[in-house]
Every structure is written in C-alpha cells, then in structure tokens.
Amino acid sequence: MEQVIANGLYLGAQYALIALGLTLIFGxxxxxxxxxxxxxxxxxxxxxxxxxxxGLPFPVAVLASGVSLAxxxxxxxxxxxxxxxxxxxxxxxTMLLAAATAFFFDAVILLIFGEKQRGVPKIxxxxxxxxxxxxxxxxxxxxxVAALMIFAFILFMKYSRTGxxxxxxAQDRVAAQLMGIKVDRYTMIGFALGAMLAGVVGxxxxxxxxxxxxxxxxxxxxxxxxxxxxxAGVVGxAIAGGFILGMMESVGLTVLREYxxxxxxxxxAALMIFxxxxxxxxxGKPWG
Amino acid sequence: MTEMLNFSNVHLxxxxxxxxxxxxxxxxxxxxxxxxxxxxxxxxxxxxxxxGLNRIREGEIHYLGQRLDGTAPxxxxxxxxxxxxxxxxxxxxxxxxENLALGAFTRTDKGEISESLDRVMTRFPRLKERYHxxxxxxSGGEQQMLVIGxxxxxxxxxxxxxxxxxxxxxxxxQDIARSIVAINRDEKVSVLLVEQNSRMxxxxxxxxxxxxxxxxxxxxxxxxxxxxxxxxxxxxxxxV
Numbered sequence: 001m002e003q004v005i006a007n008g009l010y011l012g013a014q015y016a017l018i019a020l021g022l023t024l025i026f027g028x029x030x031x032x033x034x035x036x037x038x039x040x041x042x043x044x045x046x047x048x049x050x051x052x053x054x055g056l057p058f059p060v061a062v063l064a065s066g067v068s069l070a071x072x073x074x075x076x077x078x079x080x081x082x083x084x085x086x087x088x089x090x091x092x093x094t095m096l097l098a099a100a101t102a103f104f105f106d107a108v109i110l111l112i113f114g115e116k117q118r119g120v121p122k123i124x125x126x127x128x129x130x131x132x133x134x135x136x137x138x139x140x141x142x143x144x145v146a147a148l149m150i151f152a153f154i155l156f157m158k159y160s161r162t163g164x165x166x167x168x169x170a171q172d173r174v175a176a177q178l179m180g181i182k183v184d185r186y187t188m189i190g191f192a193l194g195a196m197l198a199g200v201v202g203x204x205x206x207x208x209x210x211x212x213x214x215x216x217x218x219x220x221x222x223x224x225x226x227x228x229x230x231x232a233g234v235v236g237x238a239i240a241g242g243f244i245l246g247m248m249e250s251v252g253l254t255v256l257r258e259y260x261x262x263x264x265x266x267x268x269a270a271l272m273i274f275x276x277x278x279x280x281x282x283x284g285k286p287w288g
Numbered sequence: 289m290t291e292m293l294n295f296s297n298v299h300l301x302x303x304x305x306x307x308x309x310x311x312x313x314x315x316x317x318x319x320x321x322x323x324x325x326x327x328x329x330x331x332x333x334x335x336x337x338x339x340g341l342n343r344i345r346e347g348e349i350h351y352l353g354q355r356l357d358g359t360a361p362x363x364x365x366x367x368x369x370x371x372x373x374x375x376x377x378x379x380x381x382x383x384x385x386e387n388l389a390l391g392a393f394t395r396t397d398k399g400e401i402s403e404s405l406d407r408v409m410t411r412f413p414r415l416k417e418r419y420h421x422x423x424x425x426x427s428g429g430e431q432q433m434l435v436i437g438x439x440x441x442x443x444x445x446x447x448x449x450x451x452x453x454x455x456x457x458x459x460x461x462q463d464i465a466r467s468i469v470a471i472n473r474d475e476k477v478s479v480l481l482v483e484q485n486s487r488m489x490x491x492x493x494x495x496x497x498x499x500x501x502x503x504x505x506x507x508x509x510x511x512x513x514x515x516x517x518x519x520x521x522x523x524x525x526x527x528v
Contacts, residue, residue, distance in 0.1 A: 161393075164386065164389070164390065165390075165393065167379070167381070167382065168379050168382070168390050171379045171380060171381055171382065172377050172378075172379055172380075174341065174373065174377065175373060175377040175378075175379065176379075176390075177341065177361050177362075178339060178341075178361070178365070178370075178371050178373060179365065179390045179391060179393045179394075179438075179442075180361070180362040180364075180365030180366060180393050180394035180442065181362065181390075181393055182360075182362050
C-alpha cells in the first residue's frame with residue numbers, strides 16, 4: 001500500500017509538470033500543443049548528450065535542456081503559431097500546425113539520435129528502504145525536484161508581474177490588451193515557458209527511464225489525459241490531473257498485474273465515462 | 289478650452305463591415321462627451337479606434353496635439369487613455385486586488401500607485417469589502433465598479449466608457465451615472481461615454497454626438513439634445 005502511494009507520488013510529480021506546460025500553452029493561446037511529448041523527448045536527448053556523452057554535471061545538462069526548449073518554443077510561437085493565428089480564425093488550423101510540428105520533431109529526433117533506447121549513468125546510487133517502501137534515491141531526487149518546480153511555477157504565476165500578465169491574457173485577451181499588456185510578448189514568453197517545462201522533465205527523467213525517439217507520441221497522449229481529467233487551461237487542474245493519473249497508473253500496475261497489461265485500457269475507459277459526465281474536467285471552466 | 293482628442297474624417301472597417309464612414313469629432317479637456325445612437329451605429333468602433341484595438345483605414349486621430357492612430361495599444365495606455373470595455377470584462381478568476389493591480393500594469397511609480405488605489409477604494413467602498421474575492425463571483429453592479437476602478441488605476445487623462453449601464457440593475461444605473469460625474473469633476477479626467485441609454489448619457493454630459501450607420505447624424509449641447517425629437521427618431525431608425 002505504502003509502496004503504491006510512493007510510486008504514485010513519484011509519477012504524479014513528473015506528470016503534473018508535463019501537464020502544466022501543456023495547459024499553460026492551451027490557456028494562453030487556445031492551442032493544443034501536440035508536439036509536447038516530442039519537446040520532452042528533445043529535452044531528454046539534450047541531457048543525454050551533455051551529461052551522458054560529454055560528461056558535464058547533470059544539473060547543467062537539465063538546465064541546457066530547459067533553455068534549448070524555451071528557445072525552440074519561443075521561435076515556434078513567433079514564426080509559426082502567431083502567423084497562423086493572425087490569418088486564420090479556425091481552431092483546427094493551429095491543431096494541424098501543432099500536429100505537423102510533432103511529426104517534424106519526430107523525424108528530426110530520429111535522424112539525429114537514431115532509434116536506440118538511450119540511458120545515462122545513475123545520478124545518485126542506492127535505494128531507500130524503510131516504512132515498507134522501496135524507492136531508489138534517484139527517483140526520490142527527481143520527484144522532489146519536480147515538486148519544487150511545480151511549487152516555484154505556482155508562485156511565479158501568482159506573484160510575479162509576468163505571471164500575472166499571463167493569467168490576465170488567459171482570462172480575457174482584449175481586457176489584458178486594454179491594461180497595456182503587450183499581448184504578443186507575453187504569449188511568446190508563455191509558449192517558451194511551457195516548452196521549457198517539457199524539456200526539463202525530459203531531461204530529469206532520462207536519468208531514470210532513459211529516452212528513445214518513439215516515446216514522444218505516448219507522452220503527449222498522457223499529457224492530454226491529465227488536462228482532460230483536471231480541466232484544460234487551469235493550473236490547479238493540470239496538477240490534479242498529473243497526480244491522479246500517476247496514482248491510477250501506480251494502483252493499476254499493482255492491482256491489475258495478474259490480468260496483463262490492461263492498466264491504460266481501464267484508465268481510458270474510465271476517462272471516457274468521466275468526460276461524458278464532466279466534459280470540462282474537474283476544474284475546467286465552461287468558458288475559454 | 290484645450291482640445292484633447294480630435295477625430296478628423298476617420299474611416300474604419302470592423303469585421304468587413306464599413307463601421308465608420310468619415311467621422312470627425314472633438315473632446316476638450318475636462319469635458320464629458322456622450323456618443324449616442326442605436327445598436328451598430330458605430331459608437332463602439334470609435335472607442336476601438338482610439339484604444340488601438342482596431343486600425344483605422346483613413347483619416348487621422350490626434351490626442352493632446354500628437355498623432356494617435358498607429359500607436360501600439362500599450363503605448364496608448366501609457367499616454368493616459370483608459371477604457372472600460374462593454375460587458376465589463378473583469379478578470380473573473382482573479383481577486384479584486386489583482387484586477388486593480390493590473391489596471392496599473394504600465395505604471396512604475398509605486399508610491400503613487402498605492403495613492404491611486406486609496407482613491408479608488410474611497411470612491412467605491414464596496415471594492416474594499418470584496419478586496420480578496422474573485423471578481424467573477426461579484427454582482428453585475430460590483431463588477432462595473434471594479435472595471436471603472438481598474439481603468440482609474442492607470443491614472444488616465446481621458447476615460448472611455450463603453451455602455452456602462454448595460455446589464456446593470458436599474459437602481460444601480462443612477463449610482464454609476466453619479467460616479468462618472470464625480471470622476472470627471474474630482475480626478476480631472478475627460479470622459480467619452482458611449483451609451484444606448486441616451487437619457488442618462490445626455491443628462492451627465494456637456495456635449496453629445498448622435499451616430500447613425502457609421503456617420504454623425506446630430507451633434508450639440510446635451511441639454512438641448514435631451515429635448516430634441518430627432519434623437520428619438522434616430523433610435524426608431526427614422527431619418528433625421
């Protein structure tokens with residue numbers, strides 16, 4: 001039991017961080033970023049290259065993942081999404097663009113890094129073994145770092161000038177503009193920040209699960225599940241969705257083990273029923 | 289009297305509709321000017337042109353002697369123009385405190401910002417009571433007070449109000465009208481007021497322009513227009 005909860009919290013912390021990036025981009029621009037999982041994979045490979053190949057310290061590598069993805073995200077917003085949104089009022093235009101960038105990243109990642117599963121040396125050795133819980137120390141480190149980042153993100157959105165401007169933009173674009181908020185600038189910052197979060201989680205997790213070029217799609221699917229559970233565009237919803245999915249996965253892997261690999265089948269079925277009853281998720285708003 | 293805002297022969301398209309067909313008007317320093325007319329006559333388009341939400345196609349807008357059209361919306365706020373948009377548009381998930389802070393987004397003078405905040409609180413004590421409440425949970429009248437207060441937080445010299453009486457309980461319309469008069473008098477703010485409620489608008493303004501299908505059909509002193517039958521005809525869609 002304790003083991004299941006510990007696993008769930010470990011998964012939940014990283015999932016919540018992935019979902020936060022996705023929900024930030026959705027909330028600000030009404031864009032469903034299908035390439036979110038690919039951004040995660042890119043972050044993973046950057047950390048793999050810098051920490052695993054070049055041998056530089058792990059924190060430096062994760063930082064490099066975050067910064068690189070922030071730059072990529074900023075450029076994507078500036079030169080792809082902004083131009084499309086300006087010319088087309090149809091929501092599917094940005095969806096198709098996001099899907100196209102996902103395929104593009106998949107191809108680029110495959111070309112540069114190949115199709116092999118890549119791992120890196122352990123960041124911390126040893127296993128925590130007490131209170132009926134067995135958890136390797138590196139997982140604990142990753143979970144704590146993820147939790148601290150979630151906390152920092154909440155504080156940033158709530159109390160910083162930039163965070164306040166982004167929340168205003170998400171709630172009412174026109175009113176935000178009337179307050180003198182530079183809409184273009186803060187949209188770009190938001191997209192960069194969302195991409196950065198994906199890159200950082202990818203970098204963190206390469207130390208545990210490794211990375212391979214094929215996992216971008218499945219990561220995106222999980223991220224979508226989380227914001228469907230919690231409600232799109234809401235910070236609290238993304239965090240709740242992340243931890244709920246982490247917990248369900250952890251419980252499922254234990255309880256349903258004897259039936260084979262059916263955990264996600266059950267989760268998908270449960271989610272379809274849940275969405276039929278609560279289409280906006282736990283905390284989603286019926287409006288934008 | 290110094291001229292504050294000047295429209296000369298302004299043309300504007302809004303969503304492919306020819307919304308303003310050569311509008312010329314002025315607002316002088318210290319004045320309250322009303323824009324009245326039926327729905328779709330182009331009143332809001334005038335405000336959208338001033339705030340830079342829409343670009344004008346032709347003509348010129350001058351503010352305090354300087355060209356205004358083509359200026360970025362945030363620069364326009366910094367130059368002292370604040371707008372209270374139609375339908376209130378509070379930031380619903382944010383508290384009253386955060387909404388007001390956003391009103392001062394372009395300002396950096398910390399001491400004076402808290403002074404402005406005190407003035408807004410004194411003017412609308414209700415906002416002080418609700419200071420930490422989410423704006424979306426307040427009543428229509430309270431939200432209207434909040435958006436007026438939010439606009440004042442930018443320390444404007446020209447205040448644009450788009451249909452402030454719309455969707456507000458009838459007995460609160462009086463209160464809002466009174467606070468507009470008081471703001472104009474106490475804060476030395478000029479006011480450009482868009483209203484479908486022409487009786488209210490004409491009562492609290494010194495001059496007014498009546499619009500019909502993107503053109504100015506009538507203009508003059510509000511005290512005279514209030515008794516003018518042609519104003520009524522405008523609302524009924526008739527010729528002036």
